[in-house]
Amino acid sequence: MLKLYNTLTRKKEIFRPTKDKKVGLYTCGPTVYNFQHIGNYRTYIFEDVLRRTLEENGYKVKHAMNVTDVGHLVSDADEGEDKIEKGAKREGKSVWEIAKFYTDDFLANLKKINVKKADVVAPATKNIKEQIILIQQLFKRGLAYETDKAIYFDVSKFKNYTKLSGQKLKEKIIGARDEVVVDPEKRNPQDFALWFKLVGRFKNHAMRWKSPWGAGFPGWHIECSAISAKYLGQPFDIHAGGIDHVNVHHTNEIAQSEGAFGKPLAKFWIHGEHLLVDNQKMAKSAGTFYTLADLEKKGFNPLVFRYLVLGTHYRSKLNFTWKSLEAAQNALNALTNNLQLTTNDKIKTQSANRNLTRLSLVKLEKKFLNAVNDDLNTPKALAMIWQLIKDNQIHPKDKKALLLKFDQVLGLGFDQIKPKKNQKIPPKIEKLVAEREKYRTNKQFIQSDRLRKQIERLGYTLEDTAAGPKVLRK
Ligand code: AMP
Numbered sequence: 088m089l090k091l092y093n094t095l096t097r098k099k100e101i102f103r104p105t106k107d108k109k110v111g112l113y114t115c116g117p118t119v120y121n122f123q124h125i126g127n128y129r130t131y132i133f134e135d136v137l138r139r140t141l142e143e144n145g146y147k148v149k150h151a152m153n154v155t156d157v158g159h160l161v162s163d164a165d166e167g168e169d170k171i172e173k174g175a176k177r178e179g180k181s182v183w184e185i186a187k188f189y190t191d192d193f194l195a196n197l198k199k200i201n202v203k204k205a206d207v208v209a210p211a212t213k214n215i216k217e218q219i220i221l222i223q224q225l226f227k228r229g230l231a232y233e234t235d236k237a238i239y240f241d242v243s244k245f246k247n248y249t250k251l252s253g254q255k256l257k258e259k260i261i262g263a264r265d266e267v268v269v270d271p272e273k274r275n276p277q278d279f280a281l282w283f284k285l286v287g288r289f290k291n292h293a294m295r296w297k298s299p300w301g302a303g304f305p306g307w308h309i310e311c312s313a314i315s316a317k318y319l320g321q322p323f324d325i326h327a328g329g330i331d332h333v334n335v336h337h338t339n340e341i342a343q344s345e346g347a348f349g350k351p352l353a354k355f356w357i358h359g360e361h362l363l364v365d366n367q368k369m370a371k372s373a374g375t376f377y378t379l380a381d382l383e384k385k386g387f388n389p390l391v392f393r394y395l396v397l398g399t400h401y402r403s404k405l406n407f408t409w410k411s412l413e414a415a416q417n418a419l420n421a422l423t424n425n426l427q428l429t430t431n432d433k434i435k436t437q438s439a440n441r442n443l444t445r446l447s448l449v450k451l452e453k454k455f456l457n458a459v460n461d462d463l464n465t466p467k468a469l470a471m472i473w474q475l476i477k478d479n480q481i482h483p484k485d486k487k488a489l490l491l492k493f494d495q496v497l498g499l500g501f502d503q504i505k506p507k508k509n510q511k512i513p514p515k516i517e518k519l520v521a522e523r524e525k526y527r528t529n530k531q532f533i534q535s536d537r538l539r540k541q542i543e544r545l546g547y548t549l550e551d552t553a554a555g556p557k558v559l560r561k
């Protein structure tokens with residue numbers, strides 16, 4: 088039985104899909120004006136574990152995700168510069184080139200951290216018509232109004248506008264007043280833009296489309312309402328994203344979709360906590376962020392980052408340090424070595440024993456499933472992996488089969504681990520190694536180097552360790 092924490096009800100609930108075994112899952116995608124940082128990727132990893140857990144429970148998941156390639160302004164208050172235009176200016180490229188470059192980089196990185204690609208990856212710019220229709224529907228329902236500058240959603244006309252965050256509307260008003268209200272025709276300070284007209288600072292806006300209100304471009308929130316309805320219908324089962332989206336973006340998505348169609352947008356709202364650095368939210372604006380490429384430059388496999396993320400529950404904050412990444416690397420290396428050994432299958436276990444351990448295998452599998460089904464408790468699930476690895480009674484073949492099954496949910500890439508080649512060293516090589524070691528201890532380095540080269544030419548590598556020379560086939 089799968090239980091998930093629903094932000095909407097503020098409690099863990101049993102998950103039951105609307106349509107028997109089919110699940111509609113929507114996750115907010117990236118804004119493609121710069122590289123995504125590893126904080127962003129923490130969110131995509133948690134969403135991937137959610138998807139894989141649903142699949143493990145036998146559900147057929149349809150996963151849709153938007154790509155914000157237009158109209159995402161620097162401030163949530165619909166003010167400031169368009170981030171994509173800013174990126175284009177910075178890099179001397181067109182807005183379209185910028186969006187394509189960072190979308191491709193994002194998708195390539197998801198692959199590196201084993202995040203399954205969404206069934207639908209929908210750029211906002213390819214779904215403009217749907218956004219316009221949605222805005223027209225909001226006009227019909229009396230929830231939208233037009234000014235000289237833009238089309239806005241009137242939050243005072245929508246009941247329970249802040250139901251997701253639980254914020255008091257009054258608090259939101261105070262917050263909104265702190266920001267400079269640029270449109271004097273706006274009815275309420277917290278009304279948000281659905282469509283921008285090409286006036287004032289947007290006069291030369293590069294991305295523009297025709298609409299019933301003249302040429303312009305959509306506000307940020309409307310794309311998710313339009314794309315989710317198009318591909319998943321309404322209501323769909325689960326909407327997920329980072330916790331920072333609760334107060335503004337998801338609150339506005341709910342207002343738009345539920346306002347337009349008079350029915351819930353999604354049954355479950357699931358939010359992942361932030362990745363921190365120096366105990367502050369990792370954010371591009373703060374300048375304290377790392378990309379996946381930064382990790383790779385330091386020699387870390389991106390899957391090490393995935394392991395690190397899985398070690399903390401998705402609803403807890405996680406402070407990133409290089410030390411913790413190193414610890415994750417050591418742990419993942421140890422797991423990999425173990426898996427290589429079990430794959431090699433040198434250890435012989437009596438078949439009678441194999442039957443005896445079946446029971447512990449079943450128990451472990453149950454414990455693992457209970458852990459992930461308990462609101463995606465990945466730290467506990469990882470502990471089950473270690474329990475399995477350390478159990479010497481279990482036959483290597485059974486171990487491997489179960490580890491691969493666990494990895495369907497955790498996605499650490501165990502299926503890509505190749506067995507180590509047969510490392511039996513021929514007597515001829517062993518003899519050369521021993522001879523070379525004699526020279527080396529006698530400090531006859533010319534002779535010892537000559538023998539090392541000979542060993543290497545014969546296809547072996549030689550490493551001097553504290554425990555003596557270690558020879559491996561290349
Ligand atoms: P953005 O490209 O800014 O729209 O963000 C993409 C996703 O990353 C969203 O779901 C955000 O909630 C999430 N996100 C942004 N910063 C962080 C962070 N420091 N830790 C975890 N998730 C984050």
Ligand code: ZN
Pocket residue numbers: 114115116311336340
């Ligand atoms: Zn969204």
